[in-house]
Amino acid sequence: MTSPLEAAVGDYLNHVRAERGLSANTVAAYRRDLASYVDFLAARGIDDAADVTAVEVSEFVRQFTAGRATSSVARHVASVRTFHQFALDEALTTTNPAADVSPPRLGQRLPKALTIDQVTRMLEAPDRDTPDGLRDAALLELLYGTGARVSEVCGLDVDDVTVALTDPDAGLRLLGKGNKERMVPLGSYARSAVDAYLVRARTGLARAGSGSPALLLNQRGGRLSRQSAWAAIKRAAAAAGITEEVSPHSLRHSFATHLLDGGADLRVVQELLGHSSVATTQIYTLVTIEHLREVHAAAHPRAR
Incomplete structure (x- = not known):
């Protein structure tokens, strides 16, 4: 009962x-x-x-x-x-007994970004002569090229990318947390990888399934899961010789950090990441400052 x-x-x-x-x-x-x-x-x-x-x-x-x-x-x-x-x-109670109970203070953890060289090696790791490799290449290029979450890329359908592939100015629609939509640019590398996957791999993968509309398919012809996408990221990191820990968000963190390192406006990065508050995006400014400190310490004769 x-x-x-x-x-x-x-x-x-x-x-x-x-x-x-x-x-x-x-x-x-x-x-x-x-x-x-x-x-x-x-x-x-x-x-x-x-x-x-x-x-x-x-x-x-x-x-x-x-x-x-x-x-x-x-x-x-x-x-x-x-x-x-x-x-x-809902008037189920007359008080909130948890109102004065505070959670423990969280230490500030900076997101770990990969270097541009590490990302490049990861993007080049999949074997583009195989269907799975073409799919993994499309997955990785979409993640780093748009800053999308793994779940957002796995949730894409073929129809979601059709316009973006034919019109570079159209952008790609992503569905984020709370079903909040945002449009992000789709660069030439991502477009090329997705197009190659659609032309050379997806049809073959789809034969094993029952007509899923999903963009990224697994070997059974169904939608690629977040867990399988995470496994593909780990494979690429291992093939790229990356020894430090790589998380499902590593390419998203790298996307944001590399944009800010390149001079992008914080508000633009906020929109691209789909953060509701710029305060969430500001954590990446701390990452770039830390990078500057490292460079300064290594290169300046009076830094130590």
Whole structure:
């Protein structure tokens, strides 16, 4: 039997998915976070949000903090706080017991950008004489050429790129977080890689499937998953001889950093990345300043 607390959590998850337009991955993360919170409260005999006090919320945070990464704790606290605010807004409770509970302070982590030489080696790594290699080349060129998220590129359909391939001034439409659309330029290298994949590889890959509209296909003819795209990025990094850690966002970080290094305006980079706030984009200015410090320290006789 579903408890009042579980029912309230279910209503909250439906709310963030339908009303706030959060992605399926974000909703899934909220569901996992709140499941551990519900279990914690159930062990204390609490099955209704109205019975939760600040004491239980604080104790949950204290217990959950032990041995876990700060970022994980911060996300759980945020999930609990927004759930209780939803319960208050919906008149399921008369107070928000999590209102004064703050997440731990996150240390500022600078995104790791690859050098232009490393990116170039990665882009040249796929074997363009094979269907998978042509697809991986298109994937990598799209990621670095547009600054798109992996999920955004995997979500593209063939129809999404048709105009951009024939008209260089048209741009490519990307669907980002919260179903927010943005247009980004599609450079000649990306256009060439995508065109080669469409002409020489996609038809063959599509034969194994049932007519998926997806641009990037796997060997079964279905849409390429984020996990498979991540595997392709790792393969390219290994083939390029890159020994440091490469993340799914590495090409996106490199795109932004190289643009700012080249003199691009911060607001332009914000629009290209699809950030709702320029404050999110400003982290990349710290990366370029750090790069300047490294160059200065290595090249100037009085820098040390």
